[in-house]
Amino acid sequence: MSTTDTGERRRGSDSRPLITELIDEATVQSIAEDAWIALVGEEELLVPLPGRLPDDVVSSWVDVVGPWTGTVVLTTGRQTAADLTRALLGDASPEVLDSEDVADAFGEIANVVGGNGKAALPGPSALSLPEVGSAPAPRNPADLCRVDVLWRGEPLSISVQGALPALPVH
């Protein structure tokens, strides 16, 4: 029995949405602000101004797998990540933070931002457990929505980036 390639699958992938068609920077900023108020503190503001990230950065991220597949990444300086951890833990913050404390808290912030970002995307989608370290690089510059903010004057970026390379141009 022979089958005919109707091109349906190819056409289907050709219509793969880019993140910029699904979510905008204002929505990402709003999701992050809600997470900050609830997790970090009611007085904690994210100022939508770009700042230069230091050389020593750390990222936390979660993967979203569904009609749109990609990663929600938070990146900031290591000291800022530690400050975020202290703010999040509040009175429960230990006198000396270890790297696991920072990874846990910074990862949880990515989990909350990513989970709410997923809800703004077409579903159903699955969310991975958070990871912390050196974030995966964006694979397609067009499939990227990035917001740069300042928290307590320190730069932090939030990226919603596709996991798939750009489709070939015909």
Next chain:
Amino acid sequence: MNVRALVIDDSRAMRRIVSSILEGLGYEVQQAGHGREGLDVLETGWVPELVCVDWNMPVMDGLQFVSAVRTNPAWRSITIMMVTSESEHTQIVRALAAGAHEYVIKPFTADAIRDKLALLGLLPQEVAL
């Protein structure tokens, strides 16, 4: 008698936050890092009035935990509240169908937790009456 709660989340930070809110309301709290650890706590015979459980966790996720609790008649009295960043409607329906009573989406405020507990009649001063 204290009203008891078990907080299950793979994030230590989130466990501390939720536990702090519940302790502030008068709960006696134990914690577990994933669903299997949560079942281990219940199997010791320490059966709380309330379990707050995350969804996405290693080893045993929140949905598996809810299903496991609901298969044991000895744990029928436990009220289960999912506290999770999983906010798709279909997922909420799945959790409720599996036996969760309430659903709180992260990020949440202390007031949101309090309001849900009030709806469930699980504020400690109400339970003690």
